Amino acid sequence: MNKNIAFVFLALFAFSCQTEKDKTTTTSEAIPPELEIAAVAEAVNTLKERLIEPTEENLKAISHPDLTYGHSTGTIEDQAAFAEALLSGNNDYRSYDISEQVIKLEGNTAWVRHIMDAEVVIPTETLNVHLNVLTVWVKKDGKWILFARQAVKV
Amino acid sequence: MKSMKNIFILGLILIYSSAFAQKPNIEESVEELRKLMITPTKEGLSSIAHYKLSYGHSLGKIENKEQFMDALVSKKTGFTDIKLSNQTIETIGKTAIVRHDFNANTLDNGEIGQIKLHILTVWLKQKKGWVLFARQAIR
Numbered sequence: 001m002n003k004n005i006a007f008v009f010l011a012l013f014a015f016s017c018q019t020e021k022d023k024t025t026t027t028s029e030a031i032p033p034e035l036e037i038a039a040v041a042e043a044v045n046t047l048k049e050r051l052i053e054p055t056e057e058n059l060k061a062i063s064h065p066d067l068t069y070g071h072s073t074g075t076i077e078d079q080a081a082f083a084e085a086l087l088s089g090n091n092d093y094r095s096y097d098i099s100e101q102v103i104k105l106e107g108n109t110a111w112v113r114h115i116m117d118a119e120v121v122i123p124t125e126t127l128n129v130h131l132n133v134l135t136v137w138v139k140k141d142g143k144w145i146l147f148a149r150q151a152v153k154v
Numbered sequence: 155m156k157s158m159k160n161i162f163i164l165g166l167i168l169i170y171s172s173a174f175a176q177k178p179n180i181e182e183s184v185e186e187l188r189k190l191m192i193t194p195t196k197e198g199l200s201s202i203a204h205y206k207l208s209y210g211h212s213l214g215k216i217e218n219k220e221q222f223m224d225a226l227v228s229k230k231t232g233f234t235d236i237k238l239s240n241q242t243i244e245t246i247g248k249t250a251i252v253r254h255d256f257n258a259n260t261l262d263n264g265e266i267g268q269i270k271l272h273i274l275t276v277w278l279k280q281k282k283g284w285v286l287f288a289r290q291a292i293r
Contacts (some may be wrong), residue, residue, distance in 0.1 A: 009170065018241070029173050032254055064246060066251075068242070068244060068251055068274075070253075070272075070274060070292070072292060074292060074293075075252065077253045100230070102208075104206040104208065106204065106206060106278055106287065107278070108189060108246065108247065108248065108249070109248065109278055109287065110206055111166065111174070111206075111250040111287060113208060113210075113214040113216065130168060132210070132214055132216075134210060134274070134288060134290045136288065138246050138247065138249050140246070147244075147246060147249060147251060148244075148251045148274060148276065150274040150290045150292065151292075152210065152212065152214065152290055152292045153214065153291075153292075154214050
């Protein structure tokens with residue numbers, strides 16, 4: 001009886017070690033890093049296009065519901081406010097050029113930095129915006145989606 | 155019979171320690187970083203920063219892990235006090251986004267100053283706990 005109990009506990013211990021190990025294995029390790037980086041770059045590009053041609057569906061599809069979207073002015077938007085600013089025409093992107101882009105990823109998380117040069121029409125005027133942008137992406141169900149963004153003056 | 159009992163107890167201890175090994179949670183890791191910025195050690199900073207760290211300052215300067223550590227350890231950038239407020243944390247799997255306001259008394263190359271910033275930090279959960287993956291400050 002005691003032997004059996006001891007055996008069960010040892011088996012449980014071995015199992016708990018195993019699950020701990022499993023948790024640290026990331027799904028993207030199977031995909032070569034350069035392909036994964038290309039996938040993130042493509043997501044960044046898709047987001048750029050959707051900022052210019054936004055719809056509620058395409059913005060929600062490329063961002064996480066817990067999105068935190070920070071502007072260089074200090075304003076922070078959640079996913080709904082982020083979409084609303086674009087869809088209402090309060091931030092109407094006419095162009096968005098990316099330069100000096102760097103992407104680093106670890107497992108299912110990536111950060112991307114780039115310089116953004118954009119023409120944005122706001123209700124009172126047209127702005128030529130030159131900013132340093134940090135975005136954070138997470139891979140969910142095989143797809144890279146935006147989790148956080150922070151712009152800062154260059 | 156006695157040795158079986160010992161194995162049983164050993165098994166219990168092993169399960170307990172493996173299942174409940176205390177790793178710092180995200181709040182504790184943010185606090186650890188705050189303390190390390192006031193009292194920097196190379197070991198501490200190296201352990202809490204991911205090797206792909208991107209550390210952005212409010213004025214546009216971007217540091218990698220080595221530059222971030224060097225600025226603090228060399229006292230080029232120093233803090234005598236840091237207060238964090240209005241903190242929000244969003245976690246998705248092994249990724250956490252922490253935002254807070256950062257009010258600090260600075261001592262850069264021996265010169266006293268004050269700084270007030272909004273900070274975004276990105277953390278990754280690894281085997282040893284949460285590590286800093288990216289940071290951006292804005293004024």
